[in-house]
Amino acid sequence: MTLLTHWPLAGLRLFTPRLELRLPxxxxxxxxxxxxxxxVHDPAVQPxxxxxxxxxxxxxxxxxxxxxxxxxxxxxPEDWELNLVVVRDGTVVGTQGISARDFPVxxxxxxxxxxxxxxHGQGLGxxxxAAVLHLAFAGLGAQHAVSGAFADNAASLAVSRRLGYEDDGVERHVVRGEPAVLRRLRLTAERWRQHRTVPVETAGLPECLPWFGVA
Known part of the structure; x- marks a missing residue:
């Protein structure tokens, strides 16, 4: 018996041209x-x-x-959150999460x-x-992906636009005691296919599918 016997998520890998994503x-x-x-960011702002x-x-x-x-x-399987470490040339550079509730439905x-x-500023975002969107749409059969960023977070919004997300409304939050507008964004499977530019490969996914609620 190994860890993978009881926790196959430990063997899941996502690969892009410069990055590997995996459970740390x-x-x-x-x-x-x-x-x-x-x-993680300029202390003058709160993203x-x-x-x-x-x-x-x-x-x-x-x-x-x-x-x-x-x-x-x-x-x-009906409520999961996968937080992957992002590794470039053997160095941990950040983290990428993907989550879902009642995903089969x-x-x-x-x-x-x-x-x-x-x-920052190297296109890694x-x-x-793109890696987890490939996991969601190509690997798990997702129909939608959602995200959000405050109106002044130009870098995050630019990543979403580049990948094909469209506006999906706004939310009002309080950040450091001040009002802030969060822009919701939505990506459909069709638009994901139209805007795919980053090649992604996966390893270890078939064993994990039941853990994501996928038959």
């Missing part, structure tokens, strides 16, 4: 936590609806560990991600999102 081992998770401690980065470096690192463990511990996924500050 303990050392990679520690590296991800350290990356968060060093900074996340939950301001988890507005704390000290040690608390920020600890929150990354707890967020990852909580997602794995609560996993159910709704066929819809949500995504979220962040990169360490040193890895597009590649890592």
């Amino acid at each position: 081992d303990p050392e990679e998770l520690a590296a991800l936590a350290s990356l968060a401690a060093e900074g 996340f609806p939950v301001a988890w980065t507005d704390v000290g470096p040690e608390e920020r690192a600890r929150s990354v560990l707890q967020f990852h463990w909580r997602g794995l511990g609560a996993w159910r 709704r066929r819809e996924v949500d995504t979220g991600s962040w990169l360490g500050l040193a890895h 597009t590649e890592m999102r």
Whole structure:
């Protein structure tokens, strides 16, 4: 018996031209936590609806560990959240998540991600999102993917536009005591096929399908 016998998600791999996405081992998770401690965004802005980065470096690192463990511990085929470490040339550069509730019926996924500050502006955000969109649409048979970004988060919105997302309404949030508008975005399977530009390969997916609620 191995870990894969009981937890096949540990063998899931997504590959793009520059990146590999996978569940992190303990050392990679520690590296991800350290990356968060060093900074994820300009402190002058807050791009996340939950301001988890507005704390000290040690608390920020600890929150990354707890967020990852909580997602794995609560996993159910009808309610799952897959948070993958993003690795480039052996270095952890960020994390890409994909989640769903009642996926067999709704066929819809949500995504979220962040990169360490040193890895911004290199096109990696597009590649890592393309990887999980391939997993969702080509691997799991999703019909929709949703995302969102605050109106002043030009980089995230540009990634979504590049990948084919369309506007899906707005939400009003409070960020640091001030009102903020979050733009919702939606990508259909048809538009995903039309806007595919990043080649993606998967490994270890067939064994994982029941864990995603896919027969």
